[in-house]
Each structure stands twice: as structure tokens, then as C-alpha cells.
Amino acid sequence: MYGAPRLTFDKEVGRNMDLDVLDVNIFDGHSVLLANRISIRGGIITEIGTGKAADPAERSITATGKLITPGFVDAHVHTTFGGQESLACDLSAAQGLQAALETIRDYLAATTPGSWVTGGGWSMADFPGGAPSAGILDELSSDRPIILISADHHSAWVNSKAMDIAGLDASTPTPPGGVIEKDETGNPTGCLHESAMDLISAQVPDATDAEIRAGLLAGQSYLESFGITAWMDAIVGDYSGHRSPFDTYVAAEDTGDLTAEVVGSLWWPRDVKDIDAQVAALLELRRTQGQFRTTSVKFMLDGIVESRTAAMSDEYSCPCGGFGTSYFTREHLHRSFAALDAAGFDIHCHAIGDAANRAALDAFEAIGTSPGRSGGPNDSDSEGGERRHHIAHVQVVDPVDIPRFAQLGITANLQALWACHDQQLLDLNIPYLGEERSGWLYPFRSFADAGTQLAMGSDWPVSTPNPWEAIHVAVNRSHPDAGDPAPLLPEQAIDLSTALCAYTSGSAHLLRSEVNGTIRTGQIANLALASENAFAIDPRRLAEVHNELTIAGGHIVHDATTAERQS
Numbered sequence: 167m168y169g170a171p172r173l174t175f176d177k178e179v180g181r182n183m184d185l186d187v188l189d190v191n192i193f194d195g196h197s198v199l200l201a202n203r204i205s206i207r208g209g210i211i212t213e214i215g216t217g218k219a220a221d222p223a224e225r226s227i228t229a230t231g232k233l234i235t236p237g238f239v240d241a242h243v244h245t246t247f248g249g250q251e252s253l254a255c256d257l258s259a260a261q262g263l264q265a266a267l268e269t270i271r272d273y274l275a276a277t278t279p280g281s282w283v284t285g286g287g288w289s290m291a292d293f294p295g296g297a298p299s300a301g302i303l304d305e306l307s308s309d310r311p312i313i314l315i316s317a318d319h320h321s322a323w324v325n326s327k328a329m330d331i332a333g334l335d336a337s338t339p340t341p342p343g344g345v346i347e348k349d350e351t352g353n354p355t356g357c358l359h360e361s362a363m364d365l366i367s368a369q370v371p372d373a374t375d376a377e378i379r380a381g382l383l384a385g386q387s388y389l390e391s392f393g394i395t396a397w398m399d400a401i402v403g404d405y406s407g408h409r410s411p412f413d414t415y416v417a418a419e420d421t422g423d424l425t426a427e428v429v430g431s432l433w434w435p436r437d438v439k440d441i442d443a444q445v446a447a448l449l450e451l452r453r454t455q456g457q458f459r460t461t462s463v464k465f466m467l468d469g470i471v472e473s474r475t476a477a478m479s480d481e482y483s484c485p486c487g488g489f490g491t492s493y494f495t496r497e498h499l500h501r502s503f504a505a506l507d508a509a510g511f512d513i514h515c516h517a518i519g520d521a522a523n524r525a526a527l528d529a530f531e532a533i534g535t536s537p538g539r540s541g542g543p544n545d546s547d548s549e550g551g552e553r554r555h556h557i558a559h560v561q562v563v564d565p566v567d568i569p570r571f572a573q574l575g576i577t578a579n580l581q582a583l584w585a586c587h588d589q590q591l592l593d594l595n596i597p598y599l600g601e602e603r604s605g606w607l608y609p610f611r612s613f614a615d616a617g618t619q620l621a622m623g624s625d626w627p628v629s630t631p632n633p634w635e636a637i638h639v640a641v642n643r644s645h646p647d648a649g650d651p652a653p654l655l656p657e658q659a660i661d662l663s664t665a666l667c668a669y670t671s672g673s674a675h676l677l678r679s680e681v682n683g684t685i686r687t688g689q690i691a692n693l694a695l696a697s698e699n700a701f702a703i704d705p706r707r708l709a710e711v712h713n714e715l716t717i718a719g720g721h722i723v724h725d726a727t728t729a730e731r732q733s
Contacts, residue, residue: 183209183691183720186219190229191699195236195671195684197663198701204234206691209720214687227715227727233699235666236683237395237692237718238633239673241579242514242558242623244319245399245428246378246411249385251627253377255285255314258627263292267306270314274307282370283307284407286315287627288323291589296472297347298323300356313366318628319406320470322363324356332369341365343436343493345473359473360491361436367407378414379423386426390723392632393694393713396427396674396682398623400514400558401464403433412451415458425718427457427692429677431464431514434502436493445505452511457719461678462512462554465499468492468522472594476519476562483600490519499529507533512554512676514579520564520606526557527570554676556621560613562599562606572617577676579621580610580668582640583629585658587650610640611658620660620668621676633669634696638708640665646709662700662708693717695727 185206192199192214205213205223213219252258255273260266266288273283290296303312303325311328315321329335336352344362347355358365373381389397403410410433418424432451438444453460468491469475474482475491482488494502506513513530517523556577561584571578584591585608596604613620622640624631639645640660643653653659660668674683681690695715700708716724 183717183722184223184225186223186226187234187695188218188226188228190695191233191701192685193233193235193666193701194686195674196667204685204693206717206720209691211685211687211689211691214685227695229695231699231702232714233696233701234685235393235694235696236670236674236685237694237716238393238669239677239679239682240389240394240397240623240626240631240633241556241621241673241676242400242581243389243397243626243631244401244628245385245389245397245626246382246414247319247401247408248381248627249383249388250373250377250381250408251285251287251315252384252388253380255283256287257285257314258287258317260287266292267302270303270306270312274310280310283310283312284314284370286319287317288314289317289590290321290472291593296321296594297355297357300324300326300329300354303356311369313370313407315363315406318470318472320360320475321473322358322366324358324366326356328366328369329354329356332366334365338365343491345475360469360475363406370407373409375414378409378411379418382411382414382418383423386424389626389631390426390716390718391713393696393716393724394426394631394633395692395694395716395718396677396679398462398514398673398677399428399430400516400623400625401433402430402460403435405433412460419456419458424457425721425723427677427679427682427719428459429462430458430460431462432460434463434465436466438498438502441498441502441505444502445509448506448511449509461510462514463506464514464516465502466493466516467499467526468517468519470518471561471598472590474598477521477525478519478562478603479521479524479564482598484598489521492521492525496525496528499525500532503529504533507553507555512556514555515557516559517557518559518561520562520567520603523557523560523563524567527567527574527576530555530574530576531570554678556676558623558625561608562603563609564606565609565612568609568612568618569616571613572619575619577619577621577672578613579623579676580608580640581625581629582608582610582622582636582665583624583645584608584639585610585643586639586645586648586654587652588645589649591654592649605655607655609658610660614660614664619672619675620664621673622665622669623673634700634711634713635709637662637665637669637700640668641705641708662705666700690720691717692719
């Protein structure tokens with residue numbers, strides 16, 4: 167399915183891959199090995215052994231005290247979207263409102279007067295109730311339309327000029343599945359959630375092919391700097407003002423610019439009426455061979471807790487109440503899941519609230535409880551028909567539903583970085599969920615104990631794609647920069663080996679990868695070299711571990727060891 171790719175690299179980084187990594191600790195995607203050397207010839211792992219190679223390579227790296235792992239596999243990421251936003255008005259590094267405003271001010275000064283200002287990365291925790299106002303942006307610019315997407319990508323902050331262009335006012339009906347923040351007189355305040363974002367994003371000029379390509383290359387370079395050599399792009403389709411990156415991925419593979427292995431999750435729109443026609447349209451886009459494959463379909467079942475759009479079985483505990491938003495009816499999910507499963511697609515769900523997680527499990531159960539497909543014309547495209555369905559985020563899961571993941575063969579796709587007392591959780595999650603449901607948050611250990619297959623991803627640009635920060639939180643249930651350092655439900659912590667397996671072999675399983683997630687002789691080298699042996703340090707220091715070397719597709723694509731030798 168996935169052979170040696172045709173790749174090109176920056177001349178300063180890419181090189182003929184004959185390399186020995188010596189005196190290194192090795193985690194092979196399942197366990198720590200007794201070996202301490204990996205030899206690579208022509209980009210292929212030829213030997214995993216001890217001591218020096220019998221026929222040493224021209225280049226060697228002595229990695230005493232360090233750890234080499236399979237390249238990380240990010241099972242839920244938005245690479246092109248994140249890359250494009252990093253090249254626009256990027257607020258992701260801004261700490262606090264004043265820093266964000268300074269970034270916006272600098273971007274306005276550096277870009278063409280009158281043009282749209284796009285980008286994002288602002289934190290809901292910086293605003294009362296998580297909802298910024300147009301007035302703040304109006305003070306920076308009243309003549310340029312501005313739309314900035316929140317870090318979680320479920321809300322948009324816009325100025326009055328943007329609302330005027332879109333004709334958004336008190337008379338504008340709220341679209342299904344959306345929320346328009348309004349003042350006491352009924353006028354929009356400048357914050358839109360979920361499908362309401364499209365009221366403004368529909369007015370923004372489409373990105374050009376060149377801009378999407380630049381976004382892909384920027385995103386790929388950024389991910390590879392963290393040791394990521396494969397990923398699942400969680401939305402390949404037109405979404406919230408972003409053009410589909412499908413054609414860009416295909417072109418990048420054809421030209422050799424795509425250096426990673428990628429599975430694209432084809433987007434299932436929220437307004438699908440004809441399920442059979444939609445499945446037929448997705449089959450036209452399906453690619454089952456090569457570096458870029460589209461064997462997965464993405465459903466967004468609900469929103470997020472912060473905007474009270476995550477679907478809940480019981481009402482929110484805050485005065486506003488409500489049950490959140492379910493984007494699809496039970497009948498629609500059951501029919502569409504069955505049709506896609508029969509067609510040989512893997513199903514990738516966004517589910518935050520307990521009702522959304524249950525709805526996904528119910529739809530999977532309706533297909534059948536066996537982890538293998540019952541049939542369908544495309545079994546040969548799906549490695550013998552074995553299902554790789556999964557649910558991402560799994561933030562609020564009723565304990566009674568946890569055993570069902572393993573029983574149904576559904577992978578829990580964890581965004582582990584979120585499982586700590588960050589400010590957004592403290593201010594905009596726990597008060598809305600109440601005591602009982604706050605005890606259901608991110609039940610990683612319960613999944614593992616129940617025998618659930620685990621994968622991990624970052625959801626970048628929602629949060630950092632650094633796997634070591636996510637692993638730190640998975641193991642400690644806290645983060646050095648969290649608003650409250652106390653562990654979040656410490657009984658739900660998992661051990662380092664379990665976390666590393668999830669971020670390597672577990673995620674590679676979802677991609678149906680034959681070359682990522684493990685370290686084996688005869689395999690194309692996809693490897694990441696960490697600055698320290700994570701198994702030998704205090705677990706409270708895991709966030710300090712950083713990536714030094716990334717080998718993707720048998721070539722070096724990121725090399726900080728060179729900088730170390732020159733310094």
C-alpha cells in the first residue's frame with residue numbers, strides 16, 4: 167500500500183540517509199529494547215543491535231542518555247489550516263489579551279490597508295464568559311474587516327466592519343447548530359460559535375492554491391520539528407472559510423513536497439440530506455494507495471463545553487442551562503455510519519459531550535459489534551476489512567459507556583494535553599459541567615483498563631503539536647503552565663509506555679500505516695530522537711523533553727543535532 171515515497175528536501179537538511187545512531191535508548195512503539203544502536207542504509211533500517219556497526223556509516227550520532235522512538239503519528243490535526251493561520255494574524259503565542267491586541271496591531275500595520283484580516287488563536291479564557299466583543303477590534307480598525315478564529319476553532323471574533331459586510335444584525339436568524347452572542351437589545355456583540363461563524367467566513371475571499379500550498383508546507387515543517395512523521399488531517403473538505411486541502415495534498419505528493427505519510431479524513435457536512443449521494447461523492451475522492459490516502463470520513467457530532475454546544479445528556483449546570491448541540495439526528499448517524507462502513511471507509515468522530523460520545527457508540531453498535539467488517543465491495547481496500555473507527559476528544563464520557571469502546575472495537579483518540587487544570591477548564595468547563603460530570607473528564611486510565619485501543623493527537627492549531635507536552639499531561643494529569651498545578655483526576659493518569667504506544671503504534675494503527683509507529687528492520691526509517699531518555703527521568707520533567715532529530719521517509723527532515731555540534 168505505502169511504498170518508498172518520492173521526496174525532495176531542503177538542501178541544508180535532507181541528505182543521503184546512511185546513518186548509525188549509537189549508544190541510544192530505543193522504544194520500538196511497544197516496549198523498550200535491549201539494543202542500543204540503529205543502523206540506516208539508503209533510508210532503510212538495516213540493523214537494530216548493540217555496539218558499533220560492522221560496516222560503519224559515514225555519519226554517526228552518539229546519543230548517550232537520549233531516546234529514539236518511532237516518528238510520532240498525530241491522529242487528529244489540521245495541518246493546512248494551522249499552517250495557513252501561522253502565516254496570517256497568528257495569536258497562538260500571545261499570552262493574555264494585551265499580547266493578542268499587540269499582535270493584531272502589528273499585523274494591521276504590516277499588511278495591505280482595506281484587506282481582510284484573518285487568522286486566530288485567541289483564548290476564550292481571556293474574555294468574560296469566553297466571548298470577546300467587536301468593540302475591542304473596532305478600536306484597532308474600523309475600516310478593515312476582521313475575523314479571528316478561537317484557539318479551539320469553534321468560535322469567531324469579528325469586528326463591526328465584518329458584520330456590516332455580512333449584513334449581520336439583530337434581525338439575522340441564528341443558523342441551525344450555531345450561536346450568535348447578543349447584547350440585551352438583541353444586537354450581535356461580535357462573537358459567533360459553531361455554524362454561525364459561516365455567516366462571516368462566507369464573505370472572506372477564498373485562499374489561493376499558492377496560499378494553501380504554503381500553509382501545508384509551513385504546517386508540515388512545524389510538525390516535523392516535533393518528531394511527527396505521519397498524521398491524520400482531521401478535516402479534508404471545505405470548512406468554516408477554509409478551502410479543502412485535498413488537491414494541495416495530491417499535488418504535494420506528486421511533486422515530492424509531501425515528506426510525511428498522511429491520511430485525510432474527508433468531511434461529512436452537517437447539512438447532508440441525501441446520504442447515498444454523499445457516500446458516492448466521497449468514494450470519488452477516496453485514495454487507498456500512496457503517501458496521501460483518504461480512507462477516513464470525519465463527523466463533527468457536537469461543539470465544545472466552553473460555548474455550551476457540547477451535547478449533554480443532562481442540562482448544563484450554569485444558569486443558562488441547555489443540553490448543547492447535536493448536529494445529526496440518531497437516524498442520520500445510524501444510516502450514514504452503516505453506509506460508510508459498508509463502503510469500506512473508517513469513521514472519525516469529534517465527540518466532546520457525554521451525549522455525543524454515546525450517540526457515536528450507539529451508531530457503531532448498530533453496524534455490528536464485531537471488530538471486522540461484515541462485508542462490502544471494498545474490503546480489499548481495508549486490509550481484510552478490519553475496522554479502524556474512532557472517536558476523538560472523548561472529553562466527557564459517562565462511566566457506563568467506557569467498556570463499550572473495547573467491546574465495539576472503537577479506538578479512543580486522545581488529545582491528552584487538555585487533561586489538566588488549565589484556565590479554560592477552570593473557568594469555562596468545570597462550572598458548566600458540575601461536580602458529577604467533572605469527575606468524568608478525560609478517562610484515559612479507565613479506557614486503558616477496559617482494554618480500549620488508544621491513539622493520540624494534538625488537534626493543532628487548537629493546541630501545541632508537541633507530543634512530549636501531551637505525554638507529560640497524560641502521565642501527570644497536570645502541566646507546568648496550568649492555571650492550577652493540582653492533577654486533574656490523578657486516578658486517570660496512564661504510564662509513559664502506554665502514552666508512547668498511543669502516540670506511535672496506536673495512532674499508526676488508525677492510519678493503517680505499514681511504515682510508521684514501530685521500529686523494525688527492513689522498514690523505511692521514520693524516527694524521532696528525544697533529548698533525554700524519558701524512562702530515566704522524573705515524570706514531572708517530561709514536558710522538558712524535546713525533539714532533536716526527525717527522519718521521515720528515510721530522510722532527515724529536522725536536525726537540531728547539527729546546531730548542537732556547531733554551538
